Amino acid sequence: MDAINAMVSERPVVIFSKSSCCMCYTIKSLLSDFGVNPTVYELNEISSGHEIERALVGLGCSPAVPAVFISGQLVGGANEIMSLHLNRSLKPMLRRAGALWV
Numbered sequence: 001m002d003a004i005n006a007m008v009s010e011r012p013v014v015i016f017s018k019s020s021c022c023m024c025y026t027i028k029s030l031l032s033d034f035g036v037n038p039t040v041y042e043l044n045e046i047s048s049g050h051e052i053e054r055a056l057v058g059l060g061c062s063p064a065v066p067a068v069f070i071s072g073q074l075v076g077g078a079n080e081i082m083s084l085h086l087n088r089s090l091k092p093m094l095r096r097a098g099a100l101w102v
Contacts, residue, residue: 003048004055008069012099013038016056016067019045023078024066030081034091036099038068071097 017024043049056064084090094100
């Protein structure tokens with residue numbers, strides 16, 4: 001858990017992902033289309049990926065990826081991010097985090 005806190009405090013937007021996950025790709029593409037440059041940790045490509053995945057599940061992420069953190073806070077997975085986008089709350093949240101300039 002401490003490792004996750006350290007990782008998400010480094011940047012305005014952090015995504016925990018797996019390179020083979022289609023929903024992870026969708027969320028990364030959405031944020032990139034907005035002009036956000038998130039820090040992305042591909043759990044299947046880093047040595048501590050399994051431990052991080054277990055910690056994300058412990059935080060309530062189900063499934064564990066994608067897990068999106070904005071301003072160091074867990075926002076949620078694909079469903080939560082898409083819901084925020086559809087109700088027009090995502091862009092203001094990204095602006096407040098300093099991840100989006102316009």
